[in-house]
Amino acid sequence: MRQHPHIYSTFRNELYDTHLWRGRALFIAFAALAGLTVVCFTWLTEHALALFFQLQAAHWWAPLLWTPATAAAIVWVTRRYFPGAAGSGIPQTMAAQDPAVTDETRGLFVSLRLSLAKMLLTAWGLLGGLSLGREGPSVQIAAGVMHSVRRWLPKRSQISEHSLLVAGGSAGIAAAFNTPLGGVMFAIEELTRKPEHRNHSLTIAAIVLAGLMGVSVYGNGSYFGIIHVEGFGWSALLPGILVSVACGILGGMFSRLLVVSLAGRSPDWFSAQRAARPVVFAAACGMGIAIIGVVTAGATFGSGYAHTKAALENTGDTNALYVVLKFVTTWLTAWAGVPGGIFAPSLAIGGAMGGDVAQWTSYANPPTLIALGMAAFLAAVTQAPLTAFIIVMEMVDGHALVLSLMASALLASAISRLISTPLYASLAELQLLLLPKA
Numbered sequence: 001m002r003q004h005p006h007i008y009s010t011f012r013n014e015l016y017d018t019h020l021w022r023g024r025a026l027f028i029a030f031a032a033l034a035g036l037t038v039v040c041f042t043w044l045t046e047h048a049l050a051l052f053f054q055l056q057a058a059h060w061w062a063p064l065l066w067t068p069a070t071a072a073a074i075v076w077v078t079r080r081y082f083p084g085a086a087g088s089g090i091p092q093t094m095a096a097q098d099p100a101v102t103d104e105t106r107g108l109f110v111s112l113r114l115s116l117a118k119m120l121l122t123a124w125g126l127l128g129g130l131s132l133g134r135e136g137p138s139v140q141i142a143a144g145v146m147h148s149v150r151r152w153l154p155k156r157s158q159i160s161e162h163s164l165l166v167a168g169g170s171a172g173i174a175a176a177f178n179t180p181l182g183g184v185m186f187a188i189e190e191l192t193r194k195p196e197h198r199n200h201s202l203t204i205a206a207i208v209l210a211g212l213m214g215v216s217v218y219g220n221g222s223y224f225g226i227i228h229v230e231g232f233g234w235s236a237l238l239p240g241i242l243v244s245v246a247c248g249i250l251g252g253m254f255s256r257l258l259v260v261s262l263a264g265r266s267p268d269w270f271s272a273q274r275a276a277r278p279v280v281f282a283a284a285c286g287m288g289i290a291i292i293g294v295v296t297a298g299a300t301f302g303s304g305y306a307h308t309k310a311a312l313e314n315t316g317d318t319n320a321l322y323v324v325l326k327f328v329t330t331w332l333t334a335w336a337g338v339p340g341g342i343f344a345p346s347l348a349i350g351g352a353m354g355g356d357v358a359q360w361t362s363y364a365n366p367p368t369l370i371a372l373g374m375a376a377f378l379a380a381v382t383q384a385p386l387t388a389f390i391i392v393m394e395m396v397d398g399h400a401l402v403l404s405l406m407a408s409a410l411l412a413s414a415i416s417r418l419i420s421t422p423l424y425a426s427l428a429e430l431q432l433l434l435l436p437k438a
Helices: 007-016 018-058 062-081 090-095 112-127 135-152 161-177 180-191 201-218 234-263 269-276 278-295 305-312 322-336 343-360 366-382 385-393 402-419 423-434
Strands: none
Touching: 018 062, 018 112, 018 135, 018 161, 062 112, 062 278, 062 322, 090 135, 090 161, 090 180, 090 423, 112 135, 135 161, 135 343, 161 180, 180 385, 234 322, 234 343, 234 366, 234 402, 234 423, 269 278, 278 322, 305 343, 305 366, 322 343, 343 366, 366 385, 366 402, 366 423, 385 402
């Protein structure tokens, strides 16, 4: 039988171990810095996208020139100077924890240099109207900030590099969405599978503190505002199942398409062109995004936030093709190799799917199905249902939808697993190809 700890000796060891307390103080300080960095990143991306929409409103044809040029320029800069900044940022954070990565090579995936590059390049992408989000990049940005504290930590601080990466990455999600609980669950579902790290109190403290940095600047609001649920009952069962199944299938297809296209191993003409002429290929993808955006009067440009918020408030024009077109523009953005995430576009696609089902079934309260679609599609793409459920749950005003959100996320994720391998784990394996050959 285990003996209970001696209270006095345990208290004395905790109190007088200066190395331990110095390490904890530095950990918490850098967690706050990581949260503030994501807050600055949020401000930068929001203003960049607003400037693009001002350009688009003044000159409808401008994206046909500006968006392809932006995509090509970003890919050229990324490939030449910051290859580790390409894509979402979550796979890099996962790859940095791989046993094959050494202290010398970890900088290929997370560092202050990459964090700064990720901030500027992602904001540049939104300035060009590309279909991307800032949440995945926030993970890599915050992880880079947290990881940089390692050089000042005392040797006996008992804080591992693994803990720094997990805390930083999860803090990025918490600060980006103003959802500390979502950050904790993201740490469990995506960034670590090791039980000994799942209840690390310092990690949770860092996530909560980073979330508080976002709340202190932007207020205690959610990314898409508050979703009001009214009259939810058995009448929503069939529409809710339709939303979950549709999002599970479409999200699984999207995940599989991303893995296959980004791996570049298919023997098709497009993959060959992407490998041989990446900058020209990015310009072509940018042109496709621009054409779709112009045809839809700007609805598919950017993260999708404006379209989803308008749908929730019932003030937007519902386009039956929005789901397909946003799916295509988000895929083209990722396929081009532009730094940027897929969380916000996934929420937009799932919300639009929920709105479509509400229209097809004449359901009386579309925001309910929009919320289910957001959770379901994000869960299907990431195969992290609890993270998706919690992120959307914190947008809901009332408890009536909590169990339904969880059920939708779990069902959609289960369907997605039949179609695709886990997205971020697969992309992390591709990141490890950047390691120098032995």
